[in-house]
Amino acid sequence: MPYLLLTLAALFWSGNFVISRGMHTDIPPLGLSFWRWLVALLILLLFASHHLIRQHHLVRRHLRFIIVQGLLGVAGFNTMIYLAMQTTTAINAVLVNSCIPVLIAVCSWIMFREALTVRQGCGVLLSLCGVVSIIAKGRWEFLLSVSFNPGDLLVLLAALLWALYSTNLKNYPRELHPFAYQSGIVVSGLIVIFPCYLVELSMGKTMTMGIPTLLSIGYVAVFASILAFIFWNKAVRTVGPNKSGPFIHLMPVFSTILAVLFLGETIEAYHLLGIALIFSGIMLTTFRVRPSSKL
Structure with missing residues (x-):
């Protein structure tokens, strides 16, 4: 179950990356961050009010x-990405x-x-190779032509903030209801995002x-x-941050699948290679085959 939750989280965040890039001329970054979390808070409060009162x-x-x-996780990571x-x-x-799993x-x-x-x-390295294979379209020399800019430093900072957020979930109070926690971190993030x-x-x-x-x-x-x-919070608390991290590498996999389904793009051999490497890395990281005992 936790691995299904991690997979769904990666799927939903894949759409977030696509939207933040595709709508960057229509929605300014801090505007998207503020309204995203304000709407999320209003929806959360419909379910979280009882838990907030009971667990105040x-x-x-x-x-x-x-x-x-x-x-x-709210003010830092997402705002830096946008x-x-x-x-x-x-x-x-x-x-x-x-690089988030490494961080x-x-x-x-x-x-x-x-x-x-x-x-x-080894699992993290294997899945990272899968990511690079998809991005480089199977041509490793393509990576030599990639130029980095100041925006990439913001992504690196965002990755570090998310690594800290995920690792710090080990301190999550076991009795605290997820809705109460989620509402709390959203309010904390909005207090910082609003003046910006x-x-x-x-x-x-x-x-x-x-x-x-509006749809975005x-x-x-x-x-x-x-x-x-x-x-993500539930799964990381269950299996730990090190096992959860490689699931971030599913994002380019889902981006590829979404492009095929909705943009009419075709699956190439490098897609299949990358997907195979990513899944192999995740399997190596999360599952351990135990030898069967002899009768």
Whole structure:
């Protein structure tokens, strides 16, 4: 079950990357971040109000943890990604974002002395090769032509923030209801995002209202903000950050599948190779085959 949740989270976030790049001229980055989380909070409160009232003492006791997670996962990671997508390409973003499993392993060791096993390390490397295969279209010399820009540094910063967020889930209070936690981190993130959004508005950067804008905000609010976060949080707390990290590499796989289904693109051999490597890496990282005992 946790691996299904991780897979769905990667699927929902794949759409978020595509939308943030495709709509960057119609929705300014901080505007998308603010309205995404405001809409998500309003929806969450329909389900979370009861839990917030019932667990208000628990929320206050762990307020520092909730605030830190809100700053890392809501205000930090997503805002950095949206800002980066103004100046970088989707290819660069996916390439840099693919270092998240490695950063999670580093953060896990620094914060909790949780070392990455040799098997897990090989799995991360194998799935990373799959990501690179898809992005390079099977031509490794293509990577030499990729140029990086300041936006890629924002993606790298976002990746580090997400690694810290995911690793810090080991401190999640076991009794705290997921809806209460999710509402708390969204409120914490919005407190930081709102003044930044006002500055963006004062610079004349406003949204182009229309059906595509409303649908984009609706998607990232429901799927990328509520469901993906709840799924990811639950799964990471169950199997740990090191086993969860490689599932980030499923994002280019889902992007490829979505392009085939909705954009009429075709599956090439390098797609199949990359997908096979990614799934092999994930299997190596998450599952261990135990020898059967002799009768």
